Every structure is written in structure tokens, then in C-alpha cells.
Amino acid sequence: MFERPKSGERALLVRLGIGAHPAPAELSEFEALAVSAGAIPVGFVTGSRSRPDSRLFVGSGKAEEIKQLAESAGAEVILVDHALSPSQERNLEKLTLRRVLDRSGLILDIFAQRARSHEGKLQVELAQLKHLQTRLVRGWTHLERQKGGIGLRGPGETQLETDRRLLNNRVRTLNRRLEKLALQRDTGRHTRKQVPVPGAALVGYTNAGKSTLFNGLTGADGYVADQLFATLDPTVRRLKLAHCPEMVLADTVGFVRDLPHELIAAFRSTLLEAREADVHLHVIDCADPERSERIRQVHEVLGSIGAGDVATIEVYNKADLMGERPRVERDAQGQVRRVWLSAATGEGIDLLKAALAERFGISWVRRTLSLEPRHGRARAELFRRAAVLSEQPNEQGGWTLEVELSARDLEALCRREGIDLPALSDLPCVEVNGFLQSMPVTTSLH
Numbered sequence: 001m002f003e004r005p006k007s008g009e010r011a012l013l014v015r016l017g018i019g020a021h022p023a024p025a026e027l028s029e030f031e032a033l034a035v036s037a038g039a040i041p042v043g044f045v046t047g048s049r050s051r052p053d054s055r056l057f058v059g060s061g062k063a064e065e066i067k068q069l070a071e072s073a074g075a076e077v078i079l080v081d082h083a084l085s086p087s088q089e090r091n092l093e094k095l096t097l098r099r100v101l102d103r104s105g106l107i108l109d110i111f112a113q114r115a116r117s118h119e120g121k122l123q124v125e126l127a128q129l130k131h132l133q134t135r136l137v138r139g140w141t142h143l144e145r146q147k148g149g150i151g152l153r154g155p156g157e158t159q160l161e162t163d164r165r166l167l168n169n170r171v172r173t174l175n176r177r178l179e180k181l182a183l184q185r186d187t188g189r190h191t192r193k194q195v196p197v198p199g200a201a202l203v204g205y206t207n208a209g210k211s212t213l214f215n216g217l218t219g220a221d222g223y224v225a226d227q228l229f230a231t232l233d234p235t236v237r238r239l240k241l242a243h244c245p246e247m248v249l250a251d252t253v254g255f256v257r258d259l260p261h262e263l264i265a266a267f268r269s270t271l272l273e274a275r276e277a278d279v280h281l282h283v284i285d286c287a288d289p290e291r292s293e294r295i296r297q298v299h300e301v302l303g304s305i306g307a308g309d310v311a312t313i314e315v316y317n318k319a320d321l322m323g324e325r326p327r328v329e330r331d332a333q334g335q336v337r338r339v340w341l342s343a344a345t346g347e348g349i350d351l352l353k354a355a356l357a358e359r360f361g362i363s364w365v366r367r368t369l370s371l372e373p374r375h376g377r378a379r380a381e382l383f384r385r386a387a388v389l390s391e392q393p394n395e396q397g398g399w400t401l402e403v404e405l406s407a408r409d410l411e412a413l414c415r416r417e418g419i420d421l422p423a424l425s426d427l428p429c430v431e432v433n434g435f436l437q438s439m440p441v442t443t444s445l446h
Helices: 024-036 060-073 086-096 103-114 118-135 159-194 210-218 261-266 268-275 291-304 349-361 373-384 407-417
Strands: 009-018 039-049 077-080 099-101 199-204 235-241 244-251 279-285 311-317 327-330 336-340 364-371 388-393 399-406 429-432 435-438
Touching: 009 024, 009 060, 024 039, 024 103, 039 060, 060 086, 077 086, 086 099, 086 118, 099 103, 103 118, 118 159, 199 210, 199 291, 210 235, 210 244, 210 279, 210 311, 210 349, 235 349, 279 291, 279 349, 311 349, 327 349, 336 349, 364 373, 364 407, 373 399, 373 407, 399 407
Parallel strands: 009 039, 009 077, 077 099, 199 244, 199 279, 279 311, 311 336
Antiparallel strands: 235 244, 327 336, 364 399, 388 399, 429 435
């Protein structure tokens, strides 16, 4: 197989439009992908075809052009911005005498470089092996003969069969490990559900500014860079808002058009953080001329993992580059629809925090409950939910508790356990003199 030099590679980039010439934005994104993988672009071959060629994808004439340009530019690898079949990759390699990598292989290579956590590394390796399963013949034709020698003559298996068997064994091992990690993640998620904490997930196209916004909201110091897939492993932090209890915020992997199916399948357990969130913060680069298409592609990926129905607040980032002022836009029902801000300068982040507080803090109330001795189960339930702020014994042998809980959950608990229900209303908890108090609040996000 071909080994990747540590110093980077000189790459010839190939992008054809099917039915029309490729858009400039597609060429720019592909070049950014190549640079993110550590390649050094030395040339670009473009064109259009009515349909892909079954043998070479690009056609014989364009393939000769690619070969000559690769030779003159000193390219070491040819990157094709399309999904190639194994035979198409092999035929192009035979013709150009250079390694050929399609779009899926390029994205998998970037993910392999960026994975940091144990689970992320296993997921990327699994995706790479599944991608490699149909490509074992590349560069191995000299090993297609069967084993020979004393004691090895006769029926046996070819080297390719041995490699395929070893690869399948490794895939099964990785699947077992990831299933165990998924079980641990599900256990943690179930535990979090026992003490309900509102959760939001940052989703969006890669390089839209999710990690910068995540750092601005939570005060974290996660890695940020102006490149595609700068961060891969999901990060979860607590976020304290002024008008509601703590919530958790997850920064997920960025999406990209034509994301390899192997990656979506391998990262399904990680992407469950997005599916389990109460709300998505869809970060959009408002300065991107292709932002409408980017939004559609993100919705497509979210739908493929079963997260298409989660409530969404659109966050139009990089508003400063468009000369737009930070603001909040609402729908016909008065719900926050989108927030314009600049994560880099911090302008408008307070508006997003207020929008989250409005969404999660509306029904959160603080009340004083008088529990009788027979209400021990309710008392235990409140402590399990971490809803008890203070407790004092009362004259009846019970307890007087000050609790903070959602109005819906508190009402259900009191009704189920036969506790006198305190007056409840959809009033948010707001900070007054350092304490949260339930009272009407008029908050303008404009």
C-alpha cells in the first residue's frame, strides 16, 4: 500500500461537474479539504461531463491530461473530488502511476489525523477499514498467487484472502469495542436523564465557527483554527444562564457535503449527542455565498441520524463580515427563530444566551414545600433530581424544603404523592440580590 509522507504531499486536484461546470465554491472547498489533510496543491484540473465514465470516471482524454499535468507539476498524489469505485481508482493509478484518492478517502484521512479521544480513533479506524474492504486489490496484484513451498503446496488461500480475513476480524473487534463504549455512553445519558438538565448542541457546516462560539459561550479553551474539521471529537461543557438553571452545551463535529456513509455510520453513537439535545444551535456562516445549500446539507445529515425533528435556533455567525448588527429574529408565534452575532468579536453572544434562557427558563420555578413524614419518597425524589436548595425539619416531624424545579415536573410530583400543590405559574427564575426568585420578567432580545 502507499504510505503517507510525514512532510506533506504535492497534490493535483481534480473536480468535474456532472452536467455543468463546477461552481467556484465547490473548488474552493475541495482545495481547503486538501490543505486540511496536509497536501500541497500544485494544480487543478476541471471540466464537465454529461455522466461519469465507467472505467476512469473522467474519460480517457481528461485522464491523459491529468497524467501529463501530474508529471509536469511533480505531483505525488491525485485527489479527485468525487466518490470513485475501486476499479476507477485502480485504473487511474495504473494510467498515471500515482496514488489516487477520492473524496471519501480524503475526508477519512483528515478525520484520522484529527481524532484525539479513544472512541474517536476507533470510529475513524472502523470507517477506514470499511472503505478499504473493497479496495484491497490496489497495489497488491503481485500477492494474488497462492502460498507455496514445502508443506504449503496444494489448496490454500491467496495473500488477498488472508488480508481480507484479517481485516474482517479487525472490523468485528472494533464493532465490539464501540458497542461497549456506546453502552457506557447510553448509561451516562440515562443517568443524566434521572436529573433532568436542559441540553443544547452546536451543529452546522464545517468551519462555520462552532468551536469559537462554543468557547465564547462556555469560557472553554478548545482548539480553534480557520480550516475544515479543525476539531473532531465532541466536547460537552456546562453553561450557566442568568434566568434558568445550568444546562449542558455540546460542540459536535462539523458536517460537509457528500460526507462518507462510513463516517456517518461509525460516528452514529457520537452524533447521538445531537439527537438527544433539547435544542440545536445551527451555526451558519452568513458570509458564505453558498449558505442556503450548506443549510440544506446540514438538515440532510441531521435527518439521516434521526435528529431532524429537534427544535432549532439558527445562529448566523460572522455578522461583522456582512456589516449586520447583532439581533434576534422571531417567528409568527413569537419564538426565537435566529440570532445574528459574531463569535470572533463576542458581539451578540449575550443575545444568544438570553434566547436560551427564554427557551429553557420559562417554566422553572422556586417553591417552598411542606412535607409530612409519609412523603419520604417524594423527598428522596427531589434530592435525586438535585432540586433541593435548603431543608429544615418542621413541627409535624416532616420537612420544609425550598426546591427549584420545572413547573411541570413539580406539579406532577405533588399530584402523584398527594402533596398540597403550591401556586404555580409559568414564571421564570431570575437572579435578584444574588438569589433566584420566581417573578415576571420582561426581556427584550432586540
